Amino acid sequence: METIDKIKQQISENPIILYMKGSPKLPNCGFSSQASQALMSCGAQFAYVDILLNPDIRAELPAYADWPTFPQLWVDGELVGGCDIIIEMFQKGELQPLITETAEKYKTEDDSAE
Numbered sequence: 001m002e003t004i005d006k007i008k009q010q011i012s013e014n015p016i017i018l019y020m021k022g023s024p025k026l027p028n029c030g031f032s033s034q035a036s037q038a039l040m041s042c043g044a045q046f047a048y049v050d051i052l053l054n055p056d057i058r059a060e061l062p063a064y065a066d067w068p069t070f071p072q073l074w075v076d077g078e079l080v081g082g083c084d085i086i087i088e089m090f091q092k093g094e095l096q097p098l099i100t101e102t103a104e105k106y107k108t109e110d111d112s113a114e
Contacts, residue, residue: 045103
């Protein structure tokens with residue numbers, strides 16, 4: 001599978017996905033740490049890709065996203081942005097509703113009480 005196809009598949013299959021250095025529990029840079037902390041504070045599950053273990057994605061994603069740096073947060077198929085934007089949205093109270101609404105929207109039928 002081509003790298004761009006793999007990226008597109010990851011983004012389409014994961015409504016909330018963070019491309020970062022390391023993992024949320026063991027981030028490998030301060031920016032990834034801040035971004036994943038903000039995301040975890042929202043309380044919804046999210047996927048992540050460790051770009052250090054995926055050099056092909058690390059090389060290709062900035063061009064695909066037209067965003068040069070990591071981490072990158074994608075929500076509902078759209079690039080939200082990097083660490084500064086994630087932190088700013090979190091501090092303004094904009095990140096939590098976005099993450100919560102997206103998580104609710106993609107809950108499977110089995111998860112809902114309806």
